Amino acid sequence: MTSQDVRKQFLDFFESKGHLVVPSAPIVLKDDPTLMFNNSGMAQFKEYFLGNASPKSNRVADTQKCLRVSGKHNDLEDVGFDTYHHTMFEMLGNWSFGDPARPEVGYFKKEAINWAWELLTEVYKIPKENIYVSVFEGSVEENVPFDQEAWDIWKELIDENRIILGNKKDNFWEMGDQGPCGPCSEIHVDLRTAEEKALVSGKSLVNNDHPQVVEIWNNVFMEFNRKADGSLEKLPAKHVDTGMGFERLCMALQGKTSNYDTDVFTPLINKVEHITGYKYFDNSVIPSAVDEKTNIAIRVIVDHVRAVAFAIADGQLPSNTGAGYVIRRILRRAIRYGFTFLNKKEPFVNQLVAVLANQMGDYFPEIKLQEAFVTNVIREEEASFLRTLDQGLQLLDNVVSKTRGTEVSGAKAFELYDTFGFPKDLTALILKEKGMSFNESEFDESMQTQKSRSRAASEVSTEDWAILIAGNVETFVGYDQKENEVKITRIRKIDSKKDGVLYQIVLDNTPFYPEGGGQVGDKGTLVSANETIEIIDTKKENNLILHFTKNLPENLNASFIAKVNxxxxxxTSRNHSATHLMHQALRSILGTHVEQKGSLVNPKYLRFDFSHFSKLTETELQQVEDFVNARIQDQLPLIERRNIPFAQAVREGAMALFGEKYGDHVRAIKFGESMELCGGIHVKNTADIWHFKIISEGAVAAGIRRIEAITSDAVKAHFASYENILDEVKTALKNPQDILKAVHSMQEENIKLSKQIEALVKDKVKNLKASLTEEIQEINGIQFLAKQVDLTPDGAKDLAYELGNLGKNLFLVLATADEEKPMLTCYISKELVVEKNLNAGQVVRELGKYIQGGGGGQPFFATAGGKNTAGILQALEKAVDFVR
Incomplete structure (x- = not known):
C-alpha cells in the first residue's frame, strides 16, 4: 500500500461516515498570535472549539501539514537520531464539533473509538494482536475521574490486558495553558518480530520511546475549558479531535520498522544518495554494516527539506527573526550535516524540491505550483550559509590560535553560533579533530542568558475572558460604516513586559478593521454619554476582533458609539489600493512569475515584497510608477464583490496568495484589470490615491525584492521637500539662471582640480620615496619602516608600492590622518609572506586596535581605518614587534 493509498483511504473512510473533507491549512500561521506554526491538526479549528465561529460542517476530516520545532512541542533535536521523530509531518484527523442545540450532528467517544478500530483493523487490516490502547486514569488534583466510558467502549473491542491506564502527561490533552482540553485515548502499534514479542511484552514498552512500539493515533475528547487560574470548567458542547501520524501509519502498513524506510522518504533518500554518492542503510541491514553518521545525516536532510520547502511555499521566508529564523535554522542544520558528513561543499538540498513536488503535489498543490521559487530560495540560502561556514572556520581557527591549553571559551563558541549561525556540534567536531574542546557549561550559560532576555521581553500574562453578553456572534460592519452604536460583549486584561497593562474589548458589532492582509489595525474611540475611551489598535484572534485600550470604561454595560479614525x-486605504495596482504592474512588466510575498500598509507608506531574482532597473521602476499612475489617472471605480464562491472568484481571474487561509466564500476587489482576493479597506476610486511614488527597491531575502512607496499626502510632502532642497542648492550656487548648467560647470572644474591634485600627490610620493628610503632599518634581515606621512590613503598606497619595488624583504607600515581620519597601511614583500609567515591582514587588525578601528586585506597588503588619531604613534611603535 503506497503512502498515497494510505492517505486516500483515510479520507474516503471518513467521508463515508458523513465527514466533509477539507484541505490542509498553511503550515505558517498568520492570524494566531499564540502559535508560530501549525503544530497540530486542530490548530485551524480553534475558533470552533472556542465557540467563536460556526463550522461549515460539524463533521470534518483532513490531512494537516504540521511543524514542531519550537516551544512546548519541539522535536528538532531528536530528528535524525531516531527513526520516527520529524520536524514537518502530516496529521490525519477526523473531527466532531458538538452543538448543544443539535446533538445529533456530532458524535463523541463511542463513534470515535469504534470508527478508529474499524479503520485500523478492517480497512488497513492491522492485526488486532499488534494493537494496544490507553485511557485516562483520572486525576484527583484536577478533579477529573477515571475515563470509565472509554474503558467500557474499548473493552468490547479488545482484550482488557491490552488496555493501559495513562496519566495526565500521556492521556489528558490541552490546547495550551488556557482553553479547551480533555481526556484522550491513544492507540499504539507493536511492529516487533514474533521472537521479540515473546521475550518482552509490548504493553511494557508503550510510551517508553521504543522505535517499534509507537503511538499512531490519539483520540481527544474535549469536554473541559482550562481557565487562567488552572481550574477546569465544563464546555457547553463536547467535541472530538483526533490525530493520526501519517508517517508512522505508513511504517506500520508497509511492514517497515522505520518511518524513513517508507515511500514517504525513500524517493528523497534515493536522490541524496545519487547526489552525494553516499549509501543509506535501512533498518533491515545488520547494524555493524551501517555507517550511522551517514544515516543520521541523510535522515536529517530529507526530513528538514520537507519542513523548509512547505514553509517557504506557504509564505515564510528564511530570515533572522521569528518564524523566519526557525526556518533558516532548520535549513542550516541540514546543510551542516551535508557539509560535515556527506562532503557537500556546494548547494545541493535545493535539488530535492523537485522530488518533493512530484511526490506530494497532488494533495498539496502549493509545492508543485511554487517548485521553481522554493528551489531558488533554498539554493540562495545554501550558498549564503556555505560562505558563512567558511567565515566561521576562519574565525574558529583564530580563536584556537589564541587559546592556551586545550579548552576554548564557551562564550566564544556561543559567539560563533549566535553571530554566524555556526552550529554547536560542528564547533565541537572541528575542535575534537584538533584535540580540543570548548567549555559547554559556559556555552549553555550564554545560551540561557539570551533565552531569558528574549523570553522576558515577550512575556505576556493573559486573564480569562469576562463575558458580559453570552452567545453573541460579533459582526464586522467596517466596509459600510465608520461609526455605529455598539455594546461590549467581553473583556480581558493582558500584562506584557513590552506594553504594560492593556485591555482587549470585544464588541457585538464593530467598524474597526483588525490587522490582517498586511493592513494595520484601525484606531479610534469608544464614546458614551459620559466618557471617551481611546482604541489604540485592533487585531484578530481565533475569529474574535480585539480592540486594545489602556483603560476600561467605567460603565461596561453602557451603549457606545464606535468611531474609526x-x-x-x-x-491607509489609498496605500492598500496602490499595492493592488503595483502588483498588477509588476506582473505586467516583469512577468507572471511575480507574486506577493508580504506587505505592510499603514497611513504613512506601503511596503510590498514579491518574488523576483534580480534588481529592478531604473527603467523598470519608472515603468511601474507610470503604470500605476496611469490607472490613477483613469479614475477606475472600485468593484467589490462579497461572499462569492472561492472557486468562482479564482476562475474569473482573482489573484489568491499562497499561504493565506481562504474560506469557501471570499471577497474580491477589482480596479480595472486588477482583481485580487482581499479583506482590506480600499478607496472608492483610484483617483483618490492622487499619485504614486516609489521611494526604494532592494533585496530582503533570496529571490525576494521589496518596494517601498508613498501615495497621496505623503507624495505631496515628498515633492515639497525636494522643492526646498532645490531652493537651497540654488542659493548655494548664488542663484544662477540655469541651475543644471551651473552644476555641470562645477563638476568640470572639480575634474580639472582633481587631476592637478593627483599630479601633485605623485610628485609628493616621489619626493617622500627618496627621503624615506634613507630611514629604512634592517632588523633580523628584514627591511623595516613604520612612519606617519602627510598623504591621503590612496597616496599612502601608491607610496607603499613604490617603496616595495626597491627590494624583496620590505616590511612597511604607513600611517595617515587625512581629514582627522586615521588610517594604517601595511605592505609586506611577498617573499616575506612565504618565508617568515607574515600577514599584512593580521598586522593591521592588531595595530588597528590602537586607533580604535580595524580592517584587513591580502597577506601582502592591507589597511585599517579608525577614529583615534592619538593612537597612531603607539601603533607605529608596536609595529616593530612583528619583525623582532
Missing part, C-alpha cells in the same frame, strides 16, 4: 484609515 477616518483620517488615518483614508491614508
Amino acid at each position: 477616518t483620517n488615518l484609515l483614508e491614508l
